[in-house]
Amino acid sequence: MEQENYRTALAAVQKICAEKGEADAADLAKAVGLSSATAEAYIRQMDEDSFADVIEIDLCCGEEYIVKGLTEHGRAFLDNI
Numbered sequence: 001m002e003q004e005n006y007r008t009a010l011a012a013v014q015k016i017c018a019e020k021g022e023a024d025a026a027d028l029a030k031a032v033g034l035s036s037a038t039a040e041a042y043i044r045q046m047d048e049d050s051f052a053d054v055i056e057i058d059l060c061c062g063e064e065y066i067v068k069g070l071t072e073h074g075r076a077f078l079d080n081i
Contacts, residue, residue, distance in 0.1 A: 008032055009042040010078050013052060014070050023067045043067060051077055 012031040016023035029039035043065045047054035051074030055066045070078065 006042065006045070007078060009034070009039070010046065010051060010070065010074060013043075013046070013067050014075070014078065017067060017069045021068075025065060028067075040065060046070075046074065049077075050074070 009028060009032055012028055013023045016027050016031060020027070025036055025039040025043055028034065028042065029036050032039070034042070043052070043054060046052035046067065047056075047065070050071055052070050053068040055068060057064045057066065
């Protein structure tokens with residue numbers, strides 16, 4: 001995962017959450033021009049890095065991830081260019 005693309009994804013999630021209150025993989029994919037699978041991978045990475053407040057919803061056919069916003073750690077990473 002390229003760091004610059006990751007920062008772009010984080011910034012997009014921050015903006016979407018500010019506008020809508022939450023973001024999902026489809027929102028991220030549309031905002032940044034990623035595939036749905038790549039957007040979902042970025043969201044899972046944000047959760048693992050403790051950069052975002054992510055809720056995992058288990059569905060019968062898989063999982064969906066909803067981002068409620070960036071954590072303080074995520075905002076600091078984004079601001080530290």
